[in-house]
Amino acid sequence: MKPLTQLLFTLLVAAVATPLFAQADTDILFTVDGKEVTAGEFKYIYAKSNQEEADFSKASVMEYLDLYERFKLKVARAHDMGLDTVADLQRELEGYRRQLADNYIVDRQVTDKLVEELYEHQKKDVEFSHIFFAFKGNPTPEDTLALYRKVADLKPSVTAGNFGVMAKEYSDDKYSKDKGGRIGFVSAPLPRGLYALERALYGAKTGQVIGPVQTQGGYHLAIKHSERKAYGEMEVGHILVRKQEGATNTGVPAKITEAQAKLKAGEDFGKVAKDYSEDSQSKDNAGYLGYFGINFYDPAFEAAAFSLSRDGQVSDVVETKAGYHLIRRISRKPQLSLDEVRPTLEAKVKADPRFTQAKRTLLKRTRAEAKLEEDAAAFRAFTTSLDPVKFASARWQPEEVTNNAVLYKMQGGQTATVADFQQYLLRNNRQRISLARNQGATPTTVATKLYNDWIDEELVRYAESRLELDYPEFAALMREYREGILLFEATKMEVWDKASEDTVGLLAFYEANRGDYNWKPRAEVTRYTVDTKSGVDVNEVMTMAKNSAPAKVQYRFGKDKVTTETDRYEYDRLDQMENLKPEVGSVSVMKNDLREGVATFYKVEKLLPTAPKKLDEARGYVIADYQDELERRWVAELRDAYPVKINKKVLNKIIR
Template identity: 30%
Template sequence: MKNQLLCLLISAIVSVTTVQAQTLFTYGKHVVEKDEFLKAFKKNNNGQKADQAAYRNYLDLYIRYKLKVQAAYDLRIDTLPSQRSELESFRNQVSGNYMYDEATLHMLVKEAEANSSKDIRLSHIYIPYTGNDTAEAFRLVTMAASQLKNGRSFEAVATELSRDPSVKVNKGDIGWISSFTLPYALEKIAYGTPLNQNSPVFRGRGAYHIFRPTAERPAAGTVQVAQILLEIPADADRKQTDSVSRFADSLYRELLNGADFGKLAYRHSADNSSYQNNGILPAFRPGTYAPEFEDQAFVLKQEDAISKPFQTSQGFHIIRRLKAAEMVAGSGQEISLPGILEKVKEDERGQLAHEAVIEKVKKLTGFRVLAFDPKAIEANTKLAMINGEPVMGMEYLQYKTGTGEGTEQFFKMKLLEEYRNRLEKYEPEFADQLKEFRDGNMLFEVMQRNVWEKASADEEGLKKFYAQHAGRYRWKENVKTVIFTGTDSATTYRFHQLITKDPAAWRSLTESMNGAIQADSGRFETDQLPVTYHQKPEKGMVTEPVRVANDLGFVFMYIIETLPGKDIRSFEEARGFVLNDYQEKLEEEWVGALRKQYPVTVNQSVLKSLNR
């Protein structure tokens, strides 16, 4: 009875072990698990149906891959300076993606896309303060909020209480804004406040703010203009202003009569940032410049349209519209803004995603604070534990002494240093990326040594291989021809007329074009020709010019001779094909040797279980 129970127990253990054992194949002393193979198959099968035949086909490719990479490791190719340098470069490039929390970043990008779909006309009450002395500013902003609540108009409150220097002119109306033109905290309030309602008081860095959105429109996108600025002195009287105005009108008439805008800007514009560049300003979105300037820029709808002279606090402007980039509709009702992810990372939003990573890293590393006492810091007491290792007070003193805020920043720095330096430990996906890159680089190097360079350098081997297999390398139907390529239609058609009259003089005629026409003579199989014609090629034919796809210009051919095919290519004519086949031969021989060096054993039961 005991023996029976013992046998049943052993059988059960063996059964469980068999179920848990997921080794798909071994090569030498190395093991490949089922999960590793399936992950590689899913990544590389290009939508192929996952059945037993597909698994078996891919298994052979994967075994060959593992054998070659192992050979590279055994040759210590991973220790080469070039390999280490490229791996480190890749690591630095990819690890940056992990410095932002993906979920937070996704949310911020979606919010930015939504905000970027519209522009908002905004009024603003701005009350600054200095340092921590907020008492007077708080009194004023509280008064402003109270007056608005009691029904006084935003314009009146802003005119009286806002400390924005431009409020005397704009009455608090700061014009149209778009996403990314205000600091993120202010943008969030502006876009989050309902139209024609007042926002709550917001305390920002150095000022209190109250906003009121007064209008909205579909996003205007970006516009680029050139300008001529005629400056008006700050103390100018009416006579001086009228004189500048008349001069602006005279320049405007010159422009209408065909004068060069760039030359006039160079001679007369007072804008030091643009007059030497034909008056051209960088492309901008709403909220970049003063409202009265932007209104004129965005109202011009046609490229090269020129505005009448208009006045701002700077002087009189004449602007010429250059180009505009409208917002492009994405999926659904979203807006796809080029570079929006990069903008989010560079913006204050990026810091939010960065802070979310720090919170995640605290959990991953088992971060604990042991002390924040400045006296303890001076005594070099352990301040915290990161990944079981102490962070010492003296390290902090070398970074910054003083406040608890400095201590917190120091710990954040140490946390991210630990996370980035050992990212493979904390992020399995990153570890997989790094291994895949390293193995791929090593595979390229070992293939270069054992196959590609070896074949290219073995001239005797290539000729011997060609002699043994010359029958493989036969011409299909082919032509001896000259292929002419021109970059523009006018030049190509003019040259085509010359060739049609005297095809035999094609060399001298091509030389006379001073590089405007390129000629390539040779023997080509008809299915290799750059264009397909309905008529069959005939000796002496000059084909009609045809525009080639991918903007390669215009092409036509002069057919010198037609050949039926079937004859064997010479070694030089077949060299490319011979080299490719010879490389395949060397690779098969090498893989055969590797199979002897690392004997392969496939677990058939696990293989059969792959598509269950």
């Protein structure tokens, strides 16, 4: 890949892969025709392009500085060529921006934060109890407020000392009520709809009563008893001797003790499991249970398994409700880095209501930042003018607006009118019709629902319009795309197309550099293909081929049974032909394809010395070198046309 294209793609990949740091380093490193390049911009591009080799040594920095200067010179030329005004390129850039902006706001402000938070939560298991106050039926806002006040009034009387008693009296959670509200240890994420409780618990102090915390089902008062390093997941096998129904507790069964003795004597766990285990589903597979996390098996089983410190270790006898176990640790999943688990965590947060909740929070904050002003009276006037029958019809069309009232205003001049909203309704015909057909729906209720959705979209549009202002890294990313597109087009026109289309210049370049394009020593090789299904003896063909010309061999055995193909290959290609040697008369090993019914072998007919390549034979190499030459000439012209001024003091600060 040429240095130019290499730089272009490095810039684009680097910009997408990693967000820019805040550009605090605003010293001007160099200018191209008066246009400034900061030290921060250069250091970022240098570090990302060179990755682990970015040592900021003088030699390395100077080499890359020359490369980046050339990049900026070509961008300057692209601007003078007017390429930044070409409609197709503007559309391409806008397509890039839309693609990035569609996900940038949500990913940066919602997804990334939720993923990072969940990753931190998953480092710990939390032990807690709660008192749950359930919503009754489908609560109204008044019902929700009343229940909140009830819980808030009760909270001062709930302490760590009496929490269990209060839970038995007040909790609506049938699972934990009789246990004093105790849930035990949990790991993140908590089940769907419990994100608020998860966040409150992981942020609480041990022994602290927290709440009221609202979740989908109601309100919680909770207390965190303890936290520990997350157990994660363990892979185990076990040997089980079940408890006999109705039998009195007579201690550890002899059968499990005998199995334990076998293991201590060195007998294979899988064999002992097969001979002794009473778990019919796992005994024939070395007792294998697979991976599990907390709250999957009996707490005693879980505690014993996660106390095993090394792979292959076997526990003492463990008693559970099911019986008596010997547990063998197979492996334990390590704590992975955030980058390693990010895709999995992203899927989890996006499938959880926390994602929708976080997006709503983002829109609420954007609404405030945009200083959204809505004209409720104008919206009411519009909805009351709607004909119920027409508005519910698939044939509804926007009415001609005589007074095109402004429905909202945002900071920065973003506004929208009744006519704009009607176009939104028209684009969302299916949703409008679906809502209008609901029982009790009116034009006002349908329009209000769609209006709220529209405002959400407009808030996102507002946020997207400010991305360059609010996020320096996004502005830098768009600069990389913009300059990359301009660079590509300018180079294509000034170098690549010329090298391919300038036949006179290409020929002149070839003639001036003819000595650079030579064949290495070659061999003239014939490939023989024999139809073995025809009854021809392949060995006879090979024997004759060693001392005869291909045409003579074909004449002897028949062209329909033996085909030949002769070509010339440089010596380094001969190894690929069944270890053919660069010697006249050398014959390769025969390759017999029984399925296809053919056998092939190669023979060296003669050796050819080093020779010049014709232009057609070297065209690809000549064009590539001619491109390099044209680029060198172009860069020299650009340096004359666009002065480059380097601030050596700033440069010296960059070099380590």
